[in-house]
Amino acid sequence: MPLQPVVKRSVSADVFEQIAADVLSGELPPGSTLPSERQLAEALGVSRPAVREALQRLAGAGLVAVRQGDATTVLDYRHGSGLEIxxxxxxxxxxxxxxxxxSILEVRLHSGPKIAELAAARLGRRRTAVGDDPGAAPRSDADAAVRGREIADGIVAAAEAVAAAADDPIAAQRAALTFWDHVVDAADSIVFRLMFTMLRAAYEPALAALAPVMSAEVGNAEAYRALAAAVTDGDPEEAAALARALLEPATTTLIEILTPEEQP
Incomplete structure (x- = not known):
């Protein structure tokens, strides 16, 4: 097998991962308390500063509540954590x-068309604001138009990259993620950007497992080209419709596979 880079992690990171895994698995249920810093350090064979740093990270992730002079309490991550988990x-x-x-697939299906719609609307607005002569527009508008063209060119190039990788489902999935990365840029929404970043981080480890079902979607080069054209032409309705048509078949199939049949 090809050699892989060795990932160096700190002791506190290992402590964080171990406790986080127990919280997320339910082994440490909401409302339960962790041992003291001293007890954790002794049990894990690490220093108290390492434990303290890990607990601070766990608190920042919404997994525990750390109160000075009191026990550290496990929180319900469903109500206190963000997409980073x-x-x-x-x-x-x-x-x-x-x-x-x-859940990730459901968000993908419903957010993808809206992102495409926003991207088309905002790229179209940039073009309308300066008309055919960016040089005659105010500097801020002209700069926005130049940036808009760069984003549009990136979307078109990314669609061609998906087409070029169509015969390799894993490479094509990566290319498709990059395509959507450019579309999210065009949508200019910080919330969608943060959502996409975390959804991508969750999705990428499963690329190989998803390849058989995703191959039809990421192998549909013409659908990506058509969506790229609708977005860069500034046609929101067409972009949303094409995005849904692209995403829905594989998403529906995967949701059916992942949803257990109801017992009679």
Missing amino acids: LPRLLIRDGVLEPAVAR
Whole structure:
């Protein structure tokens, strides 16, 4: 097998990962308390500063509540954490969690068309603001138009990259993620940007497992080209419709696979 870079982690990172895994698996349920810093340090064979740093990270991730002079309490991550924990929820001990995967797919299907719609609308607005002569527009508008052209060119190039990788489902999935990365840039929404970043981080470890189902979608070069054209032409309705048509078949199939049949 090809050599892989060795990932160096701090002791506190290892402590964080171990406790986070127990919280997310339910082994440490909400409302339970952790041992003291001293007890954790002794049990884990690490220093108290390492434990303290790990607990601060856990608190920052919304997994525990640390109170000075009081016990550290486990929180319900469903109400206190953000999307950054998705990668840990999606794959546990090397196994895909169906319910989490289904949730990600549902968000993908419903947010993708809206992102495409916003991208088309905002690229179209940039072009309308300066007309055919960016040089005659105010500097800020002209700069926005130049940036808009750069984003549009990136979307078109990314669609061609998906087409070029169509025969390799894993490479094509990566190219498709890059395509959507450019579309999210065009949508100019910080919330969608943060969502996409975390959803991508959760999705990428499962590329090989998803390849058989995703091959039809990422192998549909013409659909990506058509969507790129609608976005860069500034046609929001067409962009949203094409995005849904592109995403829906594989998403529906995967959700059906991941949803257990109801017992009679």
